Amino acid sequence: SQQGEEDPQALSIQEGENATMNCSYKTSINNLQWYRQNSGRGLVHLILIRSNEREKHSGRLRVTLDTSKKSSSLLITASRAADTASYFCATDAGEETSGSRLTFGEGTQLTVNP
Amino acid sequence: DGGITQSPKYLFRKEGQNVTLSCEQNLNHDAMYWYRQDPGQGLRLIYYSQIVNDFQKGDIAEGYSVSREKKESFPLTVTSAQKNPTAFYLCASSRRRTRSTGELFFGEGSRLTVL
Numbered sequence: 001s002q003q004g005e006e007d008p009q010a011l012s013i014q015e016g017e018n019a020t021m022n023c024s025y026k027t028s029i030n031n032l033q034w035y036r037q038n039s040g041r042g043l044v045h046l047i048l049i050r051s052n053e054r055e056k057h058s059g060r061l062r063v064t065l066d067t068s069k070k071s072s073s074l075l076i077t078a079s080r081a082a083d084t085a086s087y088f089c090a091t092d093a094g095e096e097t098s099g100s101r102l103t104f105g106e107g108t109q110l111t112v113n114p
Numbered sequence: 115d116g117g118i119t120q121s122p123k124y125l126f127r128k129e130g131q132n133v134t135l136s137c138e139q140n141l142n143h144d145a146m147y148w149y150r151q152d153p154g155q156g157l158r159l160i161y162y163s164q165i166v167n168d169f170q171k172g173d174i175a176e177g178y179s180v181s182r183e184k185k186e187s188f189p190l191t192v193t194s195a196q197k198n199p200t201a202f203y204l205c206a207s208s209r210r211r212t213r214s215t216g217e218l219f220f221g222e223g224s225r226l227t228v229l
Contacts, residue, residue: 004156030214042118042204042220043157088156092215101147101172102215106156 004032004089004105012111019076021108023089024069030092032065033102034074037086046074046087079112086110116141120205120221127192127199127228135190135224137205144210146188147218150174151202160203163188164210192226200228 007022023032031050035043049056049065049072056063062075076083086109090102118139127133139146145164149157159172163182177196182188188207192199202225206218 033217035218040202040223040225042222043206043218044220045217048217090218101159101162102218103159104149104157106154 004091004103006087006089006105006108008108009106010109010111012113013079015079015081015112015114017079017112019079019083019110019112021074021087021089021110023072023074023105025072025089025091026070027091027093029067032063032072033090033092034061034063034072035088035090035104037088037107039085043088076110079110081112081114084110084112118205118207118219118221120203120224122224123222125224125226127226129228130194132191132193133226135192135203135205135226137188137190137221138186139188139207139219140186141207141219142185143207143219144185145208145215146182147206147208148172148178148180148188148190149204149206151204151223157204160190199226201226 004023004025033048034046037043047058047063049063060077065072086107088104088107090104121136147162148160151157158174160178161180163169166185169182179191204223205221208216208218
């Protein structure tokens with residue numbers, strides 16, 4: 001079952017602008033993670049935010065989490081052409097009986113134009 | 115360098131054939147995962163393993179099989195029972211946690227095409 005849903009599906013911006021991507025989910029979570037995928041490659045972990053955290057920063061990345069709204073946002077500031085990629089949120093619902101696992105959304109395709 | 119190695123990168127299969135995708139990690143991670151990705155879509159979990167000699171079905175396990183005989187290795191077999199196997203397959207690993215999943219480390223993927 002799909003837990004996370006990203007919005008928008010596609011985003012095109014100019015270099016230097018900020019990019020904001022949103023993720024909504026349906027059940028309670030232990031943590032939420034954001035990943036990046038360049039075309040035809042594996043995913044790379046960007047940031048993890050726990051359910052008791054509201055905001056987290058890593059370089060030009062800022063992630064917020066609102067558990068009351070079951071939503072998260074990823075902000076990339078001062079974007080660069082090299083940021084062009086697909087971005088996925090993934091949620092960990094912490095299934096104790098069968099072991100924890102991540103459920104991924106369908107992603108946002110970000111294009112940063114030089 | 116530590117990481118996850120998937121092979122082959124590209125694989126072509128005739129209908130009715132079984133194929134096995136290799137996934138090896140030297141990160142000393144207990145947990146390993148197989149995901150399937152279709153064009154323009156997210157990842158769907160096929161199988162995962164929290165520890166050697168144990169594995170669980172994910173959301174789309176039908177037509178697939180796995181084994182976990184060694185900590186470092188988690189091969190995926192795509193059987194002839196999988197009706198639509200053409201996809202991009204991603205293997206990942208993580209440190210085992212009992213109550214939550216930490217960061218996943220991904221391989222570069224294997225692209226399977228059925229002719």
